Amino acid sequence: MTNYVIEVEDVSKSFGGVVANHGISLKVPDGMITGLIGPNGSGKTTLFNSIVGYHPIDEGSIKFKGEEISKLRVPQIARRGLLRTFQQTRIYSNMNCIENMLISIPHRRMKFADMFGEREDRETMEEVERLLDFVGLYEKRRLRSGDLSFGQQKLLEFAMALMNKPEVLLLDEPTAGINPTLINGLIDRLRRANEEFGITLFVIEHNMRVIMNMAESIYCLAHGEMLAHGSPDEIQNDQSVIDAYLGAH
Amino acid sequence: MNKNFSFKLHFPILVFGLVAPFVFPGLQLQIATLWVMVLFALTWDIMGGQMGYNSLGNIFFFGVGMYTSVLFQVGQFAEIGAYTAAHGGDNFTFTNAQYYQGLVIGIIMSGVVAAITAAMLGWTVFGLRGPYFAIGTLGIAIAAGELMGTWEWVGAGSGISVPVFPGSAEARSLLFYFLCFGAAVLTFVTLQWIYKTRFGLAVNAIRDDEEKAEAMGIHTVRYKTVAWSISAFFVGISGALFGNITGIIEPLEVAFPTVTFGIFMVAMTLLGGKGTLWGPVLGAILFHTLKEVTWTYFLGWQWVALGVLIIINVVYFQQGIMGWLIERFPEKFGIVVEEKEATR
Numbered sequence: 001m002t003n004y005v006i007e008v009e010d011v012s013k014s015f016g017g018v019v020a021n022h023g024i025s026l027k028v029p030d031g032m033i034t035g036l037i038g039p040n041g042s043g044k045t046t047l048f049n050s051i052v053g054y055h056p057i058d059e060g061s062i063k064f065k066g067e068e069i070s071k072l073r074v075p076q077i078a079r080r081g082l083l084r085t086f087q088q089t090r091i092y093s094n095m096n097c098i099e100n101m102l103i104s105i106p107h108r109r110m111k112f113a114d115m116f117g118e119r120e121d122r123e124t125m126e127e128v129e130r131l132l133d134f135v136g137l138y139e140k141r142r143l144r145s146g147d148l149s150f151g152q153q154k155l156l157e158f159a160m161a162l163m164n165k166p167e168v169l170l171l172d173e174p175t176a177g178i179n180p181t182l183i184n185g186l187i188d189r190l191r192r193a194n195e196e197f198g199i200t201l202f203v204i205e206h207n208m209r210v211i212m213n214m215a216e217s218i219y220c221l222a223h224g225e226m227l228a229h230g231s232p233d234e235i236q237n238d239q240s241v242i243d244a245y246l247g248a249h
Numbered sequence: 250m251n252k253n254f255s256f257k258l259h260f261p262i263l264v265f266g267l268v269a270p271f272v273f274p275g276l277q278l279q280i281a282t283l284w285v286m287v288l289f290a291l292t293w294d295i296m297g298g299q300m301g302y303n304s305l306g307n308i309f310f311f312g313v314g315m316y317t318s319v320l321f322q323v324g325q326f327a328e329i330g331a332y333t334a335a336h337g338g339d340n341f342t343f344t345n346a347q348y349y350q351g352l353v354i355g356i357i358m359s360g361v362v363a364a365i366t367a368a369m370l371g372w373t374v375f376g377l378r379g380p381y382f383a384i385g386t387l388g389i390a391i392a393a394g395e396l397m398g399t400w401e402w403v404g405a406g407s408g409i410s411v412p413v414f415p416g417s418a419e420a421r422s423l424l425f426y427f428l429c430f431g432a433a434v435l436t437f438v439t440l441q442w443i444y445k446t447r448f449g450l451a452v453n454a455i456r457d458d459e460e461k462a463e464a465m466g467i468h469t470v471r472y473k474t475v476a477w478s479i480s481a482f483f484v485g486i487s488g489a490l491f492g493n494i495t496g497i498i499e500p501l502e503v504a505f506p507t508v509t510f511g512i513f514m515v516a517m518t519l520l521g522g523k524g525t526l527w528g529p530v531l532g533a534i535l536f537h538t539l540k541e542v543t544w545t546y547f548l549g550w551q552w553v554a555l556g557v558l559i560i561i562n563v564v565y566f567q568q569g570i571m572g573w574l575i576e577r578f579p580e581k582f583g584i585v586v587e588e589k590e591a592t593r
Contacts, residue, residue, distance in 0.1 A: 052464065078466030090461040092454060096585065102447075103454045107466040115475065116446045142585040164465055 003030040005168050005200050006051065006082070011060035011070075013043075013050055020046040022224045024060070028168070033194050033201045035215030037208075037235075039245050043224040044204045045087060048170050052084045053077045064168070079108040081167035087176065087204075089153045093146030097137055097156055100145050101128040104160040127163065135159040135189060151182040158186070162193060168200040169193070175207050183207070187214055212236065220245060258527060266430045270423055279541050281426040281494065284433035286537045288487045289514035290521065290529030291436050292480040297515065298523030299444070300476050301456030303379075306386030307484055308511035309393050312504035313366050314359035314485025315492035316403060319411050321358045322351035333404040343412045351412060356428075356489045363485025364478040371474040387507065394505030408499035411492055425494050432490060436483045441526055443479070452476055456524070513540075516559050522569030531570050 006028035013021040021043045028034045036044050049055045051062055053074040062070040064082050072080075092100050102119050132138045135155040140148065145156055154174065161169055174190065175183050187210055193199050205211040211218065212232040220228045220235060222244040228235060235241055266284070270277045289307075296302045323332050327341045343351065370389065377385045398406040414421040443449060451472045454462040463469050492498045505511075513536065521532020539558060543551040562569070568576060575582050 074460075074463040075466050075469060078464055083466075084464060086461075086464075090458055090464075092457045092461075094457060095450075095453070099450060103450050103462070103467070104465050105447075107468060110468070112471075115448050115451070115472065116443060119445070119447045119450055144584065144586070147586070160465070 004028060005030045005065055006202065007061075007063040007066075008047070008051065009061045009063075011047070011050060011062060012058045013046055013055055014058055019224050021050065021057075024221070024224075024226055026219050026226065026229065028200060028202050029217065031194075031198060031200055032217065033190070033203065033215045035211040035218035035232075036202065036204045036221065037206070037211060037218060037245065038221035038227070042221040042245075044221055045172060046224075047221070048084060048172055048204065052082060052170060075107075078164070079106075081108065081165070082170070083161050083164055083166035083168070084170035085157050085161055085172060085174065087172040089150070089157050091145050091153055091157050091160070093144070093153075095145060096143055097132060097141045097145050097148075098125075098128055100156060100160055101132065101163050104163040106163075106165045131159045131162050134162070134192075136185070151178045151186075154178055155182075155186065155189075158189065158193075162197065162199070166199060168202065171201060171203045171205075173204055173206060175205065175210050183210065190214065258530075262530070263434070266434070270426045277422050277426050278494070281422075281429040283534065283537045284429040285487050285491055286513065286517060286533040287433045287530050288429075288436045288483055289510060290517040290533040291433075291440055291526075292483045293514040294518045294523055294525075294529045295440065295452070295476050295480040298518055298525070298529070299449070299456065300452040300473065301459075302375075302473065302477075303383045303515070304386040304477075305383045305511065305515065306388070306390035306507075307480060307514060308505060308507055309386070309390040310363040310367060310481035310484040311488040311491070311506075311510065312390075312393055312397065312500070313363045313481075314488030315498050315504045316397065316409075316488075317362040317485065318355035318359040318489030319409055319492055319498055320355075320403070322348075322355040322412050323409075325351055325354065330402050333402065333407075333409050343415070345415045348412050348415050352493070356486055359489035360482040360486040363488070364482040367477040367481035368474050371470075371477050375470060375473050387511075390505055390507045390511060394501045394507065397500035397504065404498075406500065408497050408503070410497045413496075414493075425490060428490050429487070429494075432483065432486050437526075437530065439479070439483075444526060448472065448475070453524075516555075516562070518569075519567075520558070520562050520569055522571030522573070522575075525569075525571040525575070528569050528571035535570075 004027040008024055008026045011021055011024045024047060036047070038044050046055065050057050053069070053072055053076070057070050061068060064077070064080060069077050069080070092103065102124065105124060129138060129141070132141050135158060137152060137156060137159065140152065145153065148156060158174070175186060178186060190201060191214065194201050203211065203215065215232060218230065218232055218235045219226065220241045227244055228238045228241050230238065269280045273280065293304070293307050296304050296307070320329060323329060326343060326347050332341055374382060374385050397403060403409055451462070451467055454467060455469055455472060459469060488504070492503070495503055498504050517532040517536040518529045519532070520536055521530065522528030536558070540551065540555060543554040547554060566573070575584070579586055
């Protein structure tokens with residue numbers, strides 16, 4: 001029987017008169033890579049924001065591992081192991097790569113006294129170096145992260161998310177703006193994060209080659225509503241998806 | 250920061266602090282005030298520099314500490330209402346033991362009560378951001394001064410006098426000098442330690458991108474509350490000391506001096522370089538020295554001189570002294586800079 005880590009049921013969200021999401025329902029299976037596609041303005045990022053607590057939803061229910069989370073705040077949801085990255089890379093550009101990683105340690109079991117704990121203990125530093133090596137930034141670990149290229153900053157943000165040891169990671173256009181030569185490396189690392197670290201991935205992506213190769217199941221939104229759901233093959237052959245979205249690609 | 254660079258600043262300042270009251274006995278009060286200014290700047294920087302929350306009301310905790318201290322100093326041995334009534338009320342004489350017991354407990358409690366007050370206030374004002382937080386905190390400080398001015402039990406606008414020191418004027422002056430110096434050193438050492446822990450990174454993360462920090466699961470409210478409480482703890486202690494130096498606590502000019510000390514703590518930090526450990530120290534030394542010199546030699550022009558300094562600072566020199574040094578000599582501060590072509 002499939003376990004679902006995220007269960008979204010009949011979620012609606014409006015901003016004033018603009019309906020961003022209407023009656024959205026979807027399920028993200030545990031341990032898999034699930035895709036979310038749709039034209040610009042179809043409500044994908046709004047849905048991500050609702051899942052991780054940035055927007056209070058108007059109607060519906062969002063569950064993480066069976067627990068209702070739609071009333072929780074962003075950090076509370078993150079501490080449960082549900083994390084996201086952003087469309088525009090969000091790193092601490094005045095800090096070096098190591099400091100960015102140290103900020104990203106898991107906070108879910110942190111006690112009050114741990115606030116004043118040693119930040120560069122051996123175990124943590126080993127993990128920092130292992131993950132920076134994993135994303136290919138070990139040699140640049142002491143560089144100010146704002147001096148990294150855009151693609152490297154994306155990799156750093158991904159490493160920061162891994163440092164947090166999430167159970168589920170929501171990735172908002174991970175390959176956007178990345179040099180094509182770096183994309184294959186990123187896809188490989190996303191797959192390895194899923195397979196080796198056991199992290200469930202839920203990915204918004206406009207690059208059809210990437211999402212069709214990577215995801216096992218794909219949801220397609222259009223005009224704030226769920227248009228289709230299926231395997232990559234089913235989605236690619238769905239006439240409504242072709243009309244609304246793929247036809248443009 | 251480079252350890253040698255830091256030691257080069259630690260050592261002369263420490264030596265100066267220890268010998269100053271003996272070398273410059275006529276300037277004891279001014280130099281004691283300098284250490285209070287250093288403490289002000291360091292504690293303001295926890296919020297404004299390290300965490301990006303520009304509070305204009307930190308002086309509120311100065312007043313809270315001042316009143317808390319005197320209430321504990323007096324209240325352990327006399328009835329407060331009778332002591333303050335009719336501006337002097339009961340003529341109560343404290344024994345030596347009562348004075349020192351009251352002073353020790355008063356100083357400790359001034360920090361504790363200020364810290365607790367900050368934690369409680371934090372739950373209401375941390376929902377505010379940017380200028381709203383600045384004005385909100387400023388409002389708290391102004392309101393507190395006005396409210397204390399109407400509270401008869403603590404002397405209202407006439408104020409409340411602190412117990413008289415049971416010794417010579419010289420001994421009193423020396424005691425409070427070293428208490429002020431000790432409080433500044435304790436504040437510096439505490440901040441130097443906590444900035445090296447996870448706390449330092451977390452508050453910097455809140456400053457640089459609070460939304461991202463929340464997305465990573467950081468307990469932002471907890472960190473903000475603790476940061477403000479630490480700041481308030483030391484400002485509260487400085488209030489206790491300053492109240493005992495002035496001898497009479499009056500609500501608007503002494504306990505809640507919003508437009509003087511309340512603004513100075515911001516100006517000093519900006520001058521020295523906010524978000525750095527040494528910036529507030531250097532800023533306070535420079536600002537206070539200039540203030541004392543203009544007060545002594547250019548009386549009547551002192552506010553103009555300070556105004557010009559602040560304008561030059563915020564218009565032409567926003568990074569402050571330490572910020573400028575870090576930009577100019579990044580390697581001295583452990584910042585690795587790589588050639589651009591190698592990073593692309």
